[in-house]
Amino acid sequence: xxxxxxxxxxxxxxxxxxxxxxxxxxxxxxxxxxxxxxxxxxxxxxxxxxxxxxxxxxxxxxxxxxxxxxxxxxxxxxxxxxxxxxxxxxxxxxxxxxxxxxxxxxxxxxxxxxxxxxxxxxxxxxxxxxxxxxxxxxxxxxxxxxxxxxxxxxxxxxxxxxxxxxxxxxxxxxxxxxxxxxxxxxxxxxxxxxxxxxxxx
Numbered sequence: 733x734x735x736x737x738x739x740x741x742x743x744x745x746x747x748x749x750x751x752x753x754x755x756x757x758x759x760x761x762x763x764x765x766x767x768x769x770x771x772x773x774x775x776x777x778x779x780x781x782x783x784x785x786x787x788x789x790x791x792x793x794x795x796x797x798x799x800x801x802x803x804x805x806x807x808x809x810x811x812x813x814x815x816x817x818x819x820x821x822x823x824x825x826x827x828x829x830x831x832x833x834x835x836x837x838x839x840x841x842x843x844x845x846x847x848x849x850x851x852x853x854x855x856x857x858x859x860x861x862x863x864x865x866x867x868x869x870x871x872x873x874x875x876x877x878x879x880x881x882x883x884x885x886x887x888x889x890x891x892x893x894x895x896x897x898x899x900x901x902x903x904x905x906x907x908x909x910x911x912x913x914x915x916x917x918x919x920x921x922x923x924x925x926x927x928x929x930x931x932x933x
Contacts, residue, residue, distance in 0.1 A: 767862075767889065767900050768836075769794065770819040778817075785899045788891075792846055795820060799842030804849070820844065821870060822887055822902060835874035837867035837885055860891040862900060866908055884908040 769791060772778045783791045796802055797811045798818040821836040843865035869881040888904040 767791075767864075768821045768823060770817070770821070771798075771815065772817045774814040774816045783900065784897075788899060794818070795841050795844055795846075799840070800844035800846065803845065803847045819870070820864070822864060822867065822889070824902065831877050832873045832880075835869065835871045835880075837864075837874070837887065838870040839864040839867045839887075843867075862889040862891070863887070864889065868911060882911050884911055 767783045768780065769783060770778070770780045771794060781787065781791065781794075792800075792802060792805075793807065793811065795818065796807070797813040798815050818841045819838055820841060821838050823834065823836050825834050826832040845863045845865075847861040847863075849859050849861075864887045866884045867887055868884055869875045869877075875881045886906040886908045887902055888906075889900040890903050891900050
């Protein structure tokens, strides 16, 4: 239902964001999924946080401080955080014939867009959308499957309930093309820790 509402009026959801048409995205053949984030501030120890309902606002602010963009919410200036690493996983379960039981796909945090529901959405059944662009395989199970590991993937998730275990569900997935050849991280340096750029691995 939520995906149909989004497809019927995408401009109300995506506002001024540059988003390719969602109508061509395939309904997800993946089982229920949730996003989990791993993060480390320079000079501190590595941490992991499940993206649960009670931490939803804090998780949004964390990924925003790492480059994600939020639409439809005025949260003021973005906090300045010296991240060494921020990684968001979409955990997926395989379907029969997929060749895997479970695995994770991950985007860079600056490839995440989160959209609050339109102003005229049902107050009793609120839902939000999250687009994760250019996700790549990030667990051994998926890295070992060439048809997945050699491609990038766009994932549309929607938060459609107050389910404390799985607040965000993958509802559509799109093959975003072949995996680019990168010899260094996105800023061109060979040592991310030296310049403070964000890495996802």
